[in-house]
Structures are given as structure tokens and as C-alpha cells.
Amino acid sequence: MLTQPMTTSNSFRRAPAQPVTPARVTMFENSIELMGAVMPFARGAEIYGENEPAEYLYKVIAGAVRTYTVLKDGRRQIGAFYLPGDVFGLEVDDEHAFSAEAIVDCKVMVIKRRALVALAARSGDVAHQLWTMTANELRRAQSHMLLLIKTAQERVAGFLLEMAARSPSTAVVELPMSRQDIADYLGLTIETVSRTLTLLENAAAIDVPTSRRIVLRNHAALNRLNA
Amino acid sequence: MLTQPMTTSNSFRRAPAQPVTPARVTMFENSIELMGAVMPFARGAEIYGENEPAEYLYKVIAGAVRTYTVLKDGRRQIGAFYLPGDVFGLEVDDEHAFSAEAIVDCKVMVIKRRALVALAARSGDVAHQLWTMTANELRRAQSHMLLLIKTAQERVAGFLLEMAARSPSTAVVELPMSRQDIADYLGLTIETVSRTLTLLENAAAIDVPTSRRIVLRNHAALNRLNA
DNA sequence: CGACCATTTGATATGGATCAAGCGATGTGG
DNA sequence: CCACATCGCTTGATCCATATCAAATGGTCG
Numbered sequence: 001m002l003t004q005p006m007t008t009s010n011s012f013r014r015a016p017a018q019p020v021t022p023a024r025v026t027m028f029e030n031s032i033e034l035m036g037a038v039m040p041f042a043r044g045a046e047i048y049g050e051n052e053p054a055e056y057l058y059k060v061i062a063g064a065v066r067t068y069t070v071l072k073d074g075r076r077q078i079g080a081f082y083l084p085g086d087v088f089g090l091e092v093d094d095e096h097a098f099s100a101e102a103i104v105d106c107k108v109m110v111i112k113r114r115a116l117v118a119l120a121a122r123s124g125d126v127a128h129q130l131w132t133m134t135a136n137e138l139r140r141a142q143s144h145m146l147l148l149i150k151t152a153q154e155r156v157a158g159f160l161l162e163m164a165a166r167s168p169s170t171a172v173v174e175l176p177m178s179r180q181d182i183a184d185y186l187g188l189t190i191e192t193v194s195r196t197l198t199l200l201e202n203a204a205a206i207d208v209p210t211s212r213r214i215v216l217r218n219h220a221a222l223n224r225l226n227a
Numbered sequence: 228m229l230t231q232p233m234t235t236s237n238s239f240r241r242a243p244a245q246p247v248t249p250a251r252v253t254m255f256e257n258s259i260e261l262m263g264a265v266m267p268f269a270r271g272a273e274i275y276g277e278n279e280p281a282e283y284l285y286k287v288i289a290g291a292v293r294t295y296t297v298l299k300d301g302r303r304q305i306g307a308f309y310l311p312g313d314v315f316g317l318e319v320d321d322e323h324a325f326s327a328e329a330i331v332d333c334k335v336m337v338i339k340r341r342a343l344v345a346l347a348a349r350s351g352d353v354a355h356q357l358w359t360m361t362a363n364e365l366r367r368a369q370s371h372m373l374l375l376i377k378t379a380q381e382r383v384a385g386f387l388l389e390m391a392a393r394s395p396s397t398a399v400v401e402l403p404m405s406r407q408d409i410a411d412y413l414g415l416t417i418e419t420v421s422r423t424l425t426l427l428e429n430a431a432a433i434d435v436p437t438s439r440r441i442v443l444r445n446h447a448a449l450n451r452l453n454a
Numbered sequence: 455c456g457a458c459c460a461t462t463t464g465a466t467a468t469g470g471a472t473c474a475a476g477c478g479a480t481g482t483g484g
Numbered sequence: 485c486c487a488c489a490t491c492g493c494t495t496g497a498t499c500c501a502t503a504t505c506a507a508a509t510g511g512t513c514g
Contacts, residue, residue: 071454075376075454077373077376091362092359092363093362093366098369121355127354127355130358131354131361134361135361138361138368141365141372142324144372145368146296148376149298149302150298151502152501178461179462187375188502189502195463198463211460211461378469405493406492416471417492417493418471418472419470421493421494422470422494422495424494437479438479456513458511458513458514459510459511461511463507463509465505466505466506467505468500468503470501471498471500472499473497475495476494476496477493478493478494479490479491482487482488482489483489484487
């Protein structure tokens with residue numbers, strides 16, 4: 001029984017886009033394929049919780065995932081969004097630092113961490129892949145950090161450009177997440193996100209045909225904002 | 228010839244405090260010792276620049292280092308502070324993501340990245356260490372991210388607790404960095420940092436006998452703020 | 455059609471930024 | 485040794501971007 005109704009559009013399939021050498025990809029992907037099982041998660045379902053032992057790592061096959069943590073006062077900070085092809089939940093420690101939830105109905109490949117770490121001990125290539133994936137997360141966290149010190153316009157513009165870069169089309173962004181998710185990712189309120197989108201629309205930088213679809217009309221203008 | 232006069236207090240020596248298993252430490256430290264040369268850097272000197280090829284990685288022996296990036300509009304964001312025992316400049320990519328500067332006169336061990344990566348390819352332990360160090364950076368970046376969405380009081384309290392945890396004494400923090408550095412680390416202005424410290428002092432949470440020395444009088448109160 | 459939920463829009467409040475001045479420690483030259 | 489310049493820090497007054505509170509709109513599903 002699913003914890004949430006299987007509703008609406010989970011039509012967010014994309015090609016993996018990891019910048020690694022073909023040889024390594026193949027080799028590593030093969031390892032994953034061998035060890036991983038694909039599991040479905042319903043919209044809103046928890047994939048793992050903060051402070052739970054990190055027994056698995058995960059790869060998004062279809063759908064979208066958010067990781068987050070909740071501060072003492074109830075504010076939620078989203079650490080990252082993961083789209084098809086992205087790996088998440090990779091920890092060196094034995095505990096997850098964030099919780100993970102399915103944003104929409106998802107298919108996620110689940111891989112035993114111990115098995116992969118063991119394999120890494122024998123294969124330099126696998127070890128290098130684990131290291132690279134962690135470093136990619138580090139880069140992502142660092143640029144997320146930079147977003148958080150900017151103005152609302154810069155954050156929203158930066159977010160849209162980031163999503164566009166990860167989308168099949170750099171012109172149209174299909175957002176799997178709600179305004180609240182975006183707000184919690186950017187450290188803003190839902191109202192400010194909404195107002196800023198309206199503002200960008202009025203400035204002819206974007207179109208918002210539906211709330212979950214954003215057309216980037218003027219990358220230059222967005223980049224200019226993205227200080 | 229030094230780029231900056233050898234002035235004032237660079238009396239910031241601390242014991243390394245990396246949470247790794249003794250066996251691994253020894254093994255890895257030996258590798259480093261073998262490959263690394265200790266170099267002095269004068270206060271304010273650049274250790275490496277953003278976008279420079281990452282040929283080396285570094286370990287602070289004495290002093291303190293900041294990494295930073297400058298946004299288009301001139302704002303500077305400090306990525307991290309590194310104290311004795313900390314490793315920095317470790318990249319999987321071939322380029323540094325941030326610039327690094329000596330905050331005070333420093334002694335820094337410099338290690339050839341290629342040599343270490345090559346060693347990692349043969350030694351699972353070294354590979355694991357590289358991975359662990361990158362993961363530690365990731366943790367640090369993630370908690371830094373969380374700081375940046377908080378209020379000024381929470382950020383300053385969090386910063387002080389972080390510094391205290393890394394200090395030999397958890398009660399007295401000797402700050403190697405200026406208010407401007409702290410401000411750029413916390414995403415605040417120098418004025419707000421100063422005001423907040425005064426506020427915490429008035430609230431009897433801390434003492435500020437000199438501007439670079441902070442006495443934590445009430446950890447509980449600081450923790451409470453650190454939402 | 456009507457209820458519900460997400461999003462947008464409007465009005466007001468506020469925390470931190472900005473602009474500006476004062477203060478204290480450190481170092482310099484007379 | 486003292487007067488003065490400099491620099492880092494603190495304090496004060498005002499402004500503004502974003503949060504907060506509140507209401508209207510719109511899309512979705514029963």
C-alpha cells in the first residue's frame with residue numbers, strides 16, 4: 001500500500017548527465033546494475049531519514065527526489081534536488097546527514113553501500129568513482145552556499161539556470177517541485193519566490209505558462225542577475 | 228621577501244583534531260610526510276587562486292588559512308577557515324574552486340596531488356583517506372549552508388561554537404581572523420557581526436576581553452540560539 | 455458545481471544593510 | 485616620549501529587501 005495517492009504528472013525522465021569518462025561510466029554502471037534493485041517510491045514517501053544508518057545509496061531512474069533537514073524551529077532546508085541519472089545518499093560516515101523524499105512518484109535504484117565500498121577496496125576505478133561522486137556533491141553544496149548569500153532575484157535566476165542546465169531543454173524547465181520546495185531550497189519564503197517569478201516574467205526574462213513550467217526567454221538577463 | 232610585514236600575533240598553534248582511525252592516520256600521515264614540503268606563507272599571501280590548476284593539496288601546520296571566492300559584484304564569500312591539522316585545496320577536478328590565502332603568517336605542508344592520486348590508485352587505504360577528506364569537506368559545506376539561512380544571532384553563535392569545538396579550549400576562542408573575514412564567512416556585514424557580539428555579551432553569553440579573544444560563558448544559551 | 459490546495463497578490467512589519475561618525479589600539483616620525 | 489596618523493572595531497541613524505500576515509485567484513478532483 002502506498003503512503004500517498006499515485007497522482008498527477010511524474011513525467012520527469014531525463015538522460016543521465018555525469019561528466020565522467022565513458023570507460024569508467026560503463027564499468028561503474030555495470031557494477032551498479034549488478035548490485036542494484038529498482039524500487040518505486042510514491043510521491044511524498046520517505047526514502048531515508050536523517051541520522052539513519054546509511055546502508056544504501058541511490059540513483060534516480062525516474063522522478064525527482066529532495067533531501068532536506070529540519071531546524072529546531074521547524075524551518076526546513078532542502079539540501080538538493082535529484083533528477084534522473086543523479087546519485088544521492090552517498091555517505092562516508094555511517095549516517096545520513098539529510099532525509100530524502102520522493103517529490104513525485106519515482107523509480108530509484110537502490111545499491112548496498114557495503115558492497116560498493118568493498119568493491120572499491122579492490123577496484124581503484126570504483127574507488128575513484130565514489131570519490132568523484134562525493135566531490136560532485138561538494139561542488140554542488142558549494143555553489144548552493146553561494147546562492148544563499150545572494151538577493152532573491154539572484155537566487156531565483158540562479159535556480160532556474162541550474163535547472164535549465166540539468167534539463168533536456170535549456171529553454172524550458174519542467175519543475176517537479178512546489179513553490180514551497182523551491183523556497184526551502186533557496187532560503188526564501190514561498191511569497192518571495194512567487195513575486196520574484198512574476199517580476200522576472202514582467203521583465204520578459206521568463207514565461208510561466210503554468211506554475212510548473214518555466215520558459216527561459218532571456219538567458220543573458222538571467223545570467224546578469226546571477227551575480 | 229615577504230609580501231606583507233610580519234606583524235602582530237600569529238600565535239595560533241593547535242593540535243590536529245581529525246576523527247580518523249589511528250592506523251589510517253599513521254599510514255597516511257607517513258605518505259604525506261614523505262611527499263610534502265613545509266612552506267611559510269606571510270599574512271595575506273595567496274596560496275593559490277581560483278581556477279588555477281590544482282597541482283597541490285595543503286595541510287596547515289601553523290597559522291590559519293581562508294578560502295574564498297569573489298562574486299561578480301565584488302562581494303567576497305569565505306568558504307572555510309582552516310586551522311592547524313586541517314587539509315585544504317583537495318580537488319578531484321583539475322581546478323581549484325576557491326582561492327586560498329594565509330590569514331596570519333603560516334606554515335603549510337604542500338603535497339603534490341598527482342603523486343597522492345597515483346598512490347591512491349595502488350593503495351586502498353590512501354584512496355579511502357582522500358575520499359574521507361572530501362566527505363569531511365562536504366559535511367562542512369553542508370553545515371555552512373545551514374548557517375547561511377539562519378538569523379544573525381544564530382549565525383554568530385554557530386560560528387563561535389564551531390570555532391570553540393575546533394579549539395584546544397572549548398571555553399576560550401582565539402580568533403585569527405578579522406571581523407570582515409567573519410562577516411564574509413557568515414554572509415553578514417561587519418557591522419552586524421560587531422553588533423551581534425555586543426548583544427551576546429550583554430546577554431552574558433560571551434565575554435570579549437579583546438576583539439580577537441572570545442570567552443564562551445554560556446554554551447547552553449549559544450546552543451539555544453543555534454537553532 | 456463545489457471543496458480543496460497551490461499559487462499569486464496586497465499591506466505592513468522588521469532584521470539586517472547602508473551611510474556616517476566615534477573610539478581605541480598600534481605604530482611612526484618628530 | 486609624545487603627538488599624530490592609521491586601522492580595525494564599535495556604535496548610531498536611517499533605509500530597504502524580504503518576512504509576515506491576510507486575502508483573492510485559479511487549477512484539480514470528487
